[in-house]
Amino acid sequence: MSRAKDILLSGLVLVASRGRRKPRKDAARIVPDAGPNPGAETAAILLLFLSGLCGVAFVVVYALDRIPHQTQFLGLAIGGAFVLLAAALITTGLKLIVTEELADEYPPNEHPHEQQLIADVVEESGSRLTRARLFKLGLAAAGGGVAAAALTPAVSFGPFLRIKYFFGTPWRPGRRLVDENGRPWKASDIEEQDFYTAFPENDPDREALGAALVLVRLPKASLRLPAELRGYDADGILAFSKICTHAGCAISLYRTPKFAPDSPKPALVCPCHYSTFDPAKGGRVIFGPAPRPLPMLPLSIDKQGYLRARHNFDEAIGPSWWGVRNRSANP
């Protein structure tokens, strides 16, 4: 009976230790040995198992809906798993793996012989050409032609010569101003000390830069419009393009003092780079990087009291580009 046990035991030992070779003697080793570090080893093993546990925790948190703050716990679980794994690996690297300090030669700066060979092969291969420069010119021509052909379909990405698009806005003579719900603005809706957003009636494309207007009303006596904008207001109501002439953000700040003697004067301001426009002076820039005044849309009040555009802007709206001062906008 004990013999059978012996055989079984030896068999198990043989199976278990199969493949484990004895390490070579120290003198023949490549990676030097430095003796065990049981403390670090225990730490590393512990960290590895803890890391695994955190990974499992992630799965558990993911599966259980009733755990609140899901994002936080999921992050802690998977983040913790990786951090613990990092700790295990770093412990291993610093304390368990022998840090060999080896010296080696840098590779040569260059290889003159091989350079010569390569250059020779290339140069010699062209020895049968009598008109080498013409041949090269032909190659360049072929390459250039093919490249031009290959790049040409990219032209279809979009128009690049139709500059008139930049001058077009939806504003036409007589077009009514409406709010975001499509309700037309009446002049009596526009009160002083407030600012309003307006869009062209019956135009579904609200996002076009030329569409949105910002409306304010100032006392007529306080208006100092330049000559070319005289009469563009409607009973003191002023309409400006809502798009800043600096970099295209919507102008959504209106600074309007309740008590003039000790407050700054009314101004429309852009929140991106704080370009500040003076509505009383027709949108003139009084601070900030905007290079052009805010374009003004001429208004009229129709018989029912609704606000209408008299015609399109005189100038291009939005940020500057090479032709922004070239022509007036289409009527």
Add this chain to the structure above:
Amino acid sequence: MKVLAAAAVALVLALPASAANVEHGKQLFGQYCVSCHGPNAEGATGQRYGGTAGRDNQILTGLAPSLHGVGALAADFYLRTGYMPLKRNGIQPRRSKLIFGERDLQDLIAYVASLGKGPPVPQPDPASGNLAQGLHQFTDHCAGCHQVVAEGGVVTGALPPPLEDATSTQIAEAVRIGPYVMPTFSKKAISDAQLNSIIAYVQYAKHPDDRGGWSLGHVGPVPEGLVTWFLAAAVLVAVCMVIGKRLRE
């Protein structure tokens, strides 16, 4: 004796509130507000008041609007936020510690309210508001100055404040007044129903949905960049330093 005293106290307390308040309010007004707003709250534009110099003549150095017709709404707002009294002319009113107790506040408000017919203290009902409408309206009318999560912002020459301390009543009042350089939104521009939605949103914005973790003040990239460098990069550089020393000295 005790019965008499108790009866006297009861009598005083039973007196109609308004009459006593307004008088006291006028006194307080004389103490704290006249130098800018004028002895009859008619406002001042920086001219001296009173013909001859001398101890008994009030010298007005102030700049302030008239308070006739501003109503309890304005007085309640400016006083309860501590915007008034203003330390000196020309500066932006800021939320500050109140110097008046509740009783004095009520008296002062009652006095100002008594100067002409003005709007009463509003009674907003944010519970009846719609949060989505509120965000939409707030973005449209308010976010340009106050920032979309009401964390406060900048306009050239003024500082639209963060709204974390604003009560529902104060928000309603500010919207109708437009203090300092803020626009004034009348009921035509923002109806009471819309205002309720806006207030509901502002209250929400005080503790919005921060399911992503530490909110960093809800202003976006600036604090995120600080965390990137002073938290993440610092930690990772530290890890590099632990790993990096490899060779023996």
Add this chain to the structure above:
Amino acid sequence: MTMTRKVVRFVDQRSGSAPLLRKIARYLFPDHWSFLLGEVALYAFMVLVATGIYLTFFFVDSTKDTVYHGPYAPLQGQHMTEAYKSVVDISMTVKAGLLIRQTHHWAANVFVAAIILHLMRVFFTGAFRKPRGLTWMVGVTMLMLTLLEAYMGYSLVDDLLSGMGLVIGYSVGMSIPFIGANLMEWLFKGPYPGQHAFWPRMYILHVLLFPILIAVLLSVHLLLVAMRHHTQFRKKRSQSNHTIVGVPMYPGQTPRSLGLLCAVVGVLFLLGGLVQINPIWLWGPYHTYLSTNGAQPDWYLGWLIGALRLVPGFDVVIGNYTLIPNPFWGGALYPMFVFGFLYFWPWFERRLTGDHAFHNLLERPRDNPLRTAVGVWMVTWVLLVLIAGSSDRVYVLFDIPYVPQIWFYRFFNLFFPIVAGFGAWWVCRELQKGEPVEEDRELAEAQARLAAWSSRRQSSET
């Protein structure tokens, strides 16, 4: 035969790569923690790709209008693009969606920070000198691509903040002299906001073309580094331009590198779960006619918003022709100048010093006062412009009015970097001067210790 030997035999028999693998396994890494900064960037990139792939399965690259009917009340019934809605859904409805999304965004921020730290290490130690100039240029190109890639990434979400940033990018493009408007029209398929076609364009650039470009350049970069071998600081006498002393890739370097990988991944996931980034549901959807205060680009573009705010308001106009629109100076010329400086510095330094030798040893910053001074000048300038870009939030926090700050920075940012550069040069010279003194002092102390020890020995022997 052990498992290891079996695997090695299998691989070598089928690929013949044992000699190469042996070379790789015994490749030497130099000492010093600063060599690991590039690795941090590499690992952050890996996290970006992994989390990014996940996000592509949920993101919808369409600007078609839709109405939100999800669980987040403040957006209920609101109009938004499908792109924005898909990101709100990722953040609120998809399990672990917000974690992956935030990890992705934090990884982008850390990626750029690590690149910049790595770039500064390479610059200030002269590692870019011959023969590594090509490696340097590949790296600078990757930085440029990364900035664009990250900008496109957060613009794809189409929230209010990034939408404002996109129109500004468009305006900078418009400001390019002669061709700006044409170029932008071509790219966006019409004037801003362009056609619906623009969004899938930006999407495919962000998820396919740019990642491939960056990955290819990264491979070239790493290959060049490995083939020329790393540079090294001279710490031991055995180190020289010919001899590198270091730790082999396997086994010494591997657990450390893997450990760093796990640390980077772990830190990014911890941030992704615990620190909120870009809560786009709070900003709301973008419309061209809306804006909010306090809108900023991500930090690595903060230098550009600073530049755009600082340049005073003028176009350069000839007659009716707007030659140089305003945003060009801050938005295009300034970054072109900085990147031009980065690209050309190795060549310029070679011309200036006449040094065309091969360099495998690194200099400490103090060893090259001129380069250090120029580097400090550039870093200070960019940093100050970046700080100027957040001066509105400084106003909100510290009550320093905005307009005076801008005027201050307009002048300060031009002359202070020069002062900082000179200061750095002076510090380098002082440190250099101190070194022979330091060496003498250490030698004297060593001699004193030796004398004391030998006298003690003598007295104990007697």
